Amino acid sequence: MNGKTINILLVEDDLAHAEIVKRNFADFRIANDLQHVADGQAALDYLNRQGCYSHLEGTPLPRLVLLDLRIPKVSGLEVLRRIKEVPQLRNIAVIVLTTSNQDADITRAYELGANSYLTKPIGFADFCAMLKALGYYWLTWNHYAA
């Protein structure tokens, strides 16, 4: 355990799914560190501290991005590509969290530098178990680049 709070960016267009993630992460008592955006362009603006997020200039960037693939404006894969090509953003862990389990998407995501690929389970118990495991691994044990 590194004891630090970890900023998370959740990129998810479906408000209900975002709520599911927030509720599960609330049990970790770190929900305060979770920022939610609903489309690809907003995600890029947030990470690059531009547009309506320019006031965040200088504040710490998220360490972890939970990224849905089918999102409005800029697709998830494109967001991933742009994160991984920018030196300041490259070290952010990007976890794809989507309903697609297509081989093409999985392969492409890893090619673009995704750190993990998870599909949303339909069942409540599975989704909770997965989010908890994700929380333990990425929020408790994983070390991030400084």
Add this chain to the structure above:
Amino acid sequence: MRHTGISINPFDIFFATPKGHDPVLLATLDRYLDAWRKQENSFYYTSYHQWRSPSEPTTLKRIPDWVWKALTGVLAVTVFAILWIVVLRRQVRTATADLLRREQRLQIIVDLAQKETESTAELLDYALNQAVDLTESRFGYIYLYTEETRLFTLNSWSKEVMPACSITEKSTIYELDKTGLWGEVVRQRQPIIVNDFPAEHPLKKGYPEGHAPLTRFMSIPLFSGKRIVAVAGLANKAAPYDRTDILQLTLLLEGIWRLVERTEITNELRRKNAEMERFLYAASHDLKTPLVTIKNFLGFLTIDLQAGDHNRVIESTGYIARAADRMTLLLDELLVYARIGHLEEQVDEMCAGDLPRQALVELQDDFRRRNVGAVVTNLDITLQGNRRRLAEIWKNLLKNAVNHLGNQPAPLIEVGQVTIEGETRFYVRDNGIGIDARYHQKIFGLFERLEANAPGAGLGLALVKQVVEHYAGRIWVESAGDGQGSCFWFTLPKAVVNKTYGEKR
């Protein structure tokens, strides 16, 4: 002989001696002669009488008849043999030329079959240039023809026509009823040949100023089954056009057309497959999303009920209800989308303006709620196609417009048509939130939405695009960006009939 000017008496014989010499010998010879003249069986007597007798002047045969007959026979055989050889040589020459042309034609088709081309236009373009060479013409054209709309669409002009032709803006679409001589192949449904083009012709309407001058001209209709699908024309061969040229062009184009049809079917299949894949991908994601929500909030609901957390129970049921609504919407839109591709190709004729007017009636509640002004202007062109399918275009564009008005205080949606460069373009314009240039392409994709909580399933514009492309049209959007309103433009070449609705053709 006796009719000639010179009289010859070959059998009067006289003897002579030098004067005073041998009178005895002379007398003896005369005596013998005299005796021969009287003696009936002497050679002299018979010969003399034969020649002098007027009753039978030609009893003596100079050349026998059989010689004449034989000669005539030989002569006849010789003449016949020469004629036969000439004819045979001509036949061999024609047959050789025919075989060569057939081989050339086959070669062209084989070449084309091996060519990996995806465009019909390219195939026909190639065929045209080959036909020009094959018939030794100077130039030619191929127009595609649609029997339903009675319209010609230019596919290609051979390369030589351009330098001779100073028409810069050549029309690409012609109506059958406005064509002159070259439309005759469709009206008569058979090939035509005009070998003295400059002469007066009752069907000729004259070609436009600057058109390449024509000397000879031929044209054929190209049939697919009983329908005319294209017309091809060739012009300015040095020698007159004849049946062979018609045969050449017909056989070549029929061969090519089979390839064209095959290519089109392959392309269509490829397109459908790709579309199906995209559709399945998008549908599986978008249908799964509400399902995940429903199952998970049912889980939360159980926990909330056990904990007696009343507020969370209401919150959870709200998420479940919205997800179920969204699922219903998705399924409804998916059904419309899937069905529209498989509508029968019935042909209704309608006024374009009726379709948005009908959609406005269907959407009147939405329009009234937002107090939207709607204007349908100058939309009176005739459309031919499936009415239900065409109606989806305006219905979805209007629904899209009314859903994206933002907080515009005086919302206005305009619908109309303009003709630019002979092409009829339709538009649906609003003064709503507008669309950033970055998303002008993306919005037409399946299940694409620009706002996470926008109403609709994101199928409307994809459906419009599908219908527009079904009628060989294109769709695009013009918008200066956020808050600047949007204008959706589209064309429907295969549905537009170039006349005002109700007007006689």
